Every structure is written in structure tokens, then in C-alpha cells.
Amino acid sequence: MQKDYRQIQTELARPFAPEDLEWRIQVTTQDKSKGLAVPYVTNRAIQDRLDDVVGPENWRNDYKPWHKGDKKEAQLCGISIYLEDRKEWLTKWDGAEDTDIEPVKGGLSDSMKRAAVQFGIGRVLYKMNTVWVQIEQKGKSFIIKDQERPKLDKAYMDMLERLGLKPAQPGGLQSQLTPKADKTAPQDNPAPEVKPQQQPQRQQQPQPTARQTPPPAQQTPSAESGKVTNFPVRPQWQYKIVTATIQPGMTQECMSLEIVNAEGKKMRAFYPTVTEELAQGTELSDVTLVLKKQGTVAFYMLKSYRIAAPAEQAA
Numbered sequence: 001m002q003k004d005y006r007q008i009q010t011e012l013a014r015p016f017a018p019e020d021l022e023w024r025i026q027v028t029t030q031d032k033s034k035g036l037a038v039p040y041v042t043n044r045a046i047q048d049r050l051d052d053v054v055g056p057e058n059w060r061n062d063y064k065p066w067h068k069g070d071k072k073e074a075q076l077c078g079i080s081i082y083l084e085d086r087k088e089w090l091t092k093w094d095g096a097e098d099t100d101i102e103p104v105k106g107g108l109s110d111s112m113k114r115a116a117v118q119f120g121i122g123r124v125l126y127k128m129n130t131v132w133v134q135i136e137q138k139g140k141s142f143i144i145k146d147q148e149r150p151k152l153d154k155a156y157m158d159m160l161e162r163l164g165l166k167p168a169q170p171g172g173l174q175s176q177l178t179p180k181a182d183k184t185a186p187q188d189n190p191a192p193e194v195k196p197q198q199q200p201q202r203q204q205q206p207q208p209t210a211r212q213t214p215p216p217a218q219q220t221p222s223a224e225s226g227k228v229t230n231f232p233v234r235p236q237w238q239y240k241i242v243t244a245t246i247q248p249g250m251t252q253e254c255m256s257l258e259i260v261n262a263e264g265k266k267m268r269a270f271y272p273t274v275t276e277e278l279a280q281g282t283e284l285s286d287v288t289l290v291l292k293k294q295g296t297v298a299f300y301m302l303k304s305y306r307i308a309a310p311a312e313q314a315a
Contacts, residue, residue, distance in 0.1 A: 002084045003054075011053045013120030015160055017170035018153040020045050021125075025135055025142050026246065026253065027274045035135040036274060037144055037152055038246060041122035043112055049121055050081070058082040061115070063108055066095050073098045077111035079119065092118035127163065129280045130244045130255075131155045237283035237308035242266065244278055257302065259284070269300040283308040 003011075022042055025035035050059045059081045066074035075098065080091040094117070096110035117123050133148040144152075160167060239259040247256040247270065255271040255278055269289055271278060286306040292299055 004085050005083055005090070008053055008081065008083070009120055012049060013123060015124050015165050015167045016041060016045060016049075016122065017167045018156050019170040020168075021156065023144055023152055025144065028135065028142060029132075029276060032137070032142065033134065034132045034276070035142055035144065036246075036276070037131045037133045037148070039125050039128060039152070039156060040113065041116070041125070043109055046112065046116045046121055050079075054081055058084075061112060062091075063111070073107065075107035075111045077108065077115040079112070079115045081119070094118055124160070124163070124165065126245060126247075127243075128159055128245055129155065130246065130274075130276075130278075132276050132279070237285050238262070238287045239284045241278060241280055241282045241284070244280055244282075246274060267300065269302045271302045277307060285309075 020041070021039045023037045023039050026038045027036040028034065050056075059079065061080070062078045064076050066076050074095050076093055076095040078091045078093040080089045082089050092115055094111060094114035096107050096114055098107035113122070117126075131152060133151060134145045135142045136145055137143075157167075239261055241257055242260050243258040245256045247254045253274055255274055257269050257271060257278060258266060259269055260266045284305045285308045286304070288303040288305070289300045290303045292301050
């Protein structure tokens with residue numbers, strides 16, 4: 001039976017089993033004891049998914065170099081799928097810069113992963129909350145300790161449950177290489193409050209005068225002006241982080257935060273770098289949100305904040 005594009009797209013986008021995922025360290029804490037773990041789908045898993053859904057004869061890929069000159073070399077990958085109901089090939093492209101290790105091979109591999117996301121393969125991974133894990137040094141790099149794998153698998157499955165999704169059955173070589181869960185492994189201690197390197201400097205809040213300190217104010221961005229308007233509220237946290245995910249970019253990652261205020265109103269904000277303290281459940285005070293515009297798209301940037309003190313969180 002022929003499949004239409006909607007059916008193909010649904011099957012391609014089905015979440016992978018946790019055993020079929022690999023995790024890499026994206027950022028480390030300053031003392032190199034913890035790292036931000038990011039899941040990704042291997043090229044082999046992508047190829048297996050395409051073979052299973054459309055057949056090995058009905059897809060192909062193509063590569064070509066991207067910019068040159070004073071910029072870093074990069075690769076473009078196009079994945080094409082033959083749609084039998086339309087009798088035509090559908091191609092989607094994306095690119096990635098060459099890596100520092102095996103430059104061209106790394107660029108080709110990463111560009112194919114990005115092109116696969118255009119078809120929905122592994123796209124759900126971008127909805128993952130940040131997960132910090134114990135790491136250890138191996139050579140000149142850092143790897144995730146084996147006992148952290150159950151924690152990562154649980155975080156992934158919790159995300160799928162939150163979205164109402166079920167993973168596919170495990171398969172392929174990666175599932176055979178994945179460390180098995182150790183049910184006797186001790187539970188992780190809460191992450192220490194260690195700040196990663198290269199944190200952007202936070203804005204200093206104005207100091208009160210000798211007069212009576214006024215009650216703290218909730219800062220709400222104005223969609224028209226992009227300025228922050230102050231409304232007096234009782235002393236407590238202003239926003240709580242509902243989800244914290246990594247927003248991929250060609251040169252630098254940022255954090256995409258879904259936050260909710262004390263009245264239950266949710267909104268999306270971005271933070272320009274990755275930090276361990278902006279995690280799911282964290283409560284923030286002294287928040288400054290600035291409205292930014294890029295072309296026709298408007299979005300909020302988290303310019304400054306303070307982690308709510310215990311007394312405030314209990315308010």
C-alpha cells in the first residue's frame with residue numbers, strides 16, 4: 001500500500017527508544033565535575049529509520065560545501081524522499097560547520113542529522129529539559145559516567161510521557177552498545193550550585209536609599225514598547241521555570257525557557273547562554289524581560305534575574 005506524505009512524516013517523527021540515543025556533553029561546570037547532557041540520533045539510526053519507513057530504494061542524500069574564505073568551512077546535506085503518490089522527489093537541506101576533530105567528516109555527519117530533523121526525525125529531542133550529569137575526563141575530553149545512563153533514560157521517557165508520546169521499539173547497533181541500567185546504583189545527589197564558565201554578567205539591581213525599602217515589584221514586558229512595567233506585588237518569586245531546553249544554533253546555543261508567573265500565566269523567553277541554575281522548577285526574582293524583534297518575529301530575552309531565596313520561595 002502506498003503511503004502519503006502525512007503518513008510518512010508521522011512514521012519518521014516517531015520518537016526513538018532510549019536505547020537508540022547517544023548523549024554528548026555540551027557544556028561543563030567550572031570545576032569539571034558535571035556536564036550538560038544532550039541527546040542525539042546517530043546517522044546509522046537515521047538511515048535505519050528511512051529504510052524502514054520508505055524503503056532503501058526510495059531515499060538518497062547529497063552533499064555540497066558551503067561558505068569559504070575567512071569563515072569556517074561547512075557542509076550542506078540534502079535528504080531526498082520519493083513520494084509514490086506524487087511521483088516526485090522531495091528534498092530538504094540543512095548544514096553544519098566542520099568540526100575540530102575529523103573536520104570534514106564531522107561536518108558531513110552533523111549536516112545529515114540537521115537535514116533529518118527537517119523531516120521530523122529526532123525533532124522531539126529539542127523539547128528535552130536540561131539534564132546535568134556527573135562526568136569524568138577521558139584523554140583531552142570529558143565523558144558521561146556510565147551510572148548516569150538510567151537518569152538520562154528516565155528524563156527522556158518523562159519528556160515523552162509529558163507530550164503523550166510512545167517510543168518505537170529499540171533496534172540497531174546503538175541499542176546493543178548502550179550501558180544497561182544498574183538498579184543497585186545509588187540515587188544522584190542534587191546538583192551543586194556551580195556556575196559554568198563564560199556566564200554573561202548580570203545587571204546589578206539598584207540599592208535602596210535610607211528610606212523604608214519598598215515592596216518588590218513584578219516586572220512585566222510591554223509588547224508595544226519592549227519596556228518593563230513595574231506592578232507592586234507581595235514579596236515572592238516572580239517566575240518559575242516550567243521547561244528549560246537548549247535552542248540549537250549554527251554558532252552558539254542559547255536556552256529556551258517556558259516560565260510561569262504567580263498568576264499562572266505562561267510565556268516563552270530566551271537566555272543567551274547555557275547555565276545549570278536555569279533548570280526546571282527554579283524560581284526567579286528581580287526578573288528583567290526585554291522584547292526583541294528580528295524581522296517580523298518578536299520574542300522575549302531574559303536580560304537579568306536572581307534565584308529566589310528560600311524565604312521567597314516559601315511565600
